[in-house]
Amino acid sequence: MPTTTSAMTVASAGAPFTRRALEVADPRPDEVLVRVEAVGMCHADLAVRAGEFPFPLPGVAGHEGAGIVEQVGSGVTTVRPGDRVVLTFDSCGRCRGCVSGVPSQCYEFVARNFTNGARPDGTPSLHDGDGVVHGNFFGQSSFATYALARERNTIPVPAIAADVPSSVLAPLGCGIQTGAGAVLNVLQPEASSTVAVFGAGVVGLSAVMAAALLPIEQLVVVDVLDSRLELARELGATTVVNSRTTDPIEAIKDATGGGAGHVVESSGVPAVLVQAIKSLRVGGAAAVVGVPPFGTTAPIDVADVVNDSKRVIGVVEGRSNPPTFLPDLVALTAAGRLPVEKLVTTFPLGDVERAAEAMKNGTATKPVLLPEKNT
Structure with a gap:
């Protein structure tokens, strides 16, 4: 009998999430069926609902799933039924990016x-x-009780995290690895350097947590919500800037003595990207991870970039190689060095609209949906 999943479905652009009972196809040789225990909500999921991302509808979003393996295809060797897993992005495994260990750059x-x-x-x-x-x-499409993934994007949870709830592990698959990877895999700030993070949502705060692990000198965070800035300070920020009341470029230059050596832009707002680049010191690098609707442009001062030898780097999924990077993040989380639980607010899967509103108004940094058992 086909597996039935209770999924939160979007019928058309702008329509609400609606629960529907759907049939999930049986796993093919390279596929894995996962019973979802928790799934994070990300801005990409809301962009699907709004029709801002090129995902066809009607459809099921959800891309930060964590749960238990129920079935595996005949060719799957890295996981087996009963294993705890985290789901992440998919990749082909054959192109230059994949074979060189950077599947986030999959063609x-x-x-x-x-x-x-x-x-x-x-x-x-x-x-x-x-x-x-x-x-x-x-x-994966994990806004559901069951999700069909591929072996490549199904990552086993190390035994060290046996006591870490799935609600904390789920966000590692996208938001956490994006922000943390932008710092640890891409910018790699040297000792005594300075880092500035624009946007204190889950991706930005993940960058803050990762930067706080390093022996840097200054960690500046820019946002428009004082509550998020307070959380950023708790996670390791040395200076916080509310850009509604303070010029962030001048504030960063004052705090760092001329500009940040490394910047993470996570807001996805074009005007903020411009500020982030201008806040760099000579020779500084900006990792751009915030994604606005496709086709959005920003008025970059080319002379500023060229004359000050600045680097602007687009970063997808933290330039992560999930089979190696995600277990590292899980270990840091289990050890209390990456306090992901401070970002998480849980909601029943059926309360997906309430979770979306909480993320939109800033009362929840990382909503995580918990599928109801036996539904």
């Missing part, structure tokens, strides 16, 4: 994680009777 990244709405070969993974509902969002 098929957009198709496999956004635009297909189906398996890589175009066949559906979700059905509503005889009708097709688009799935495979980030290779």
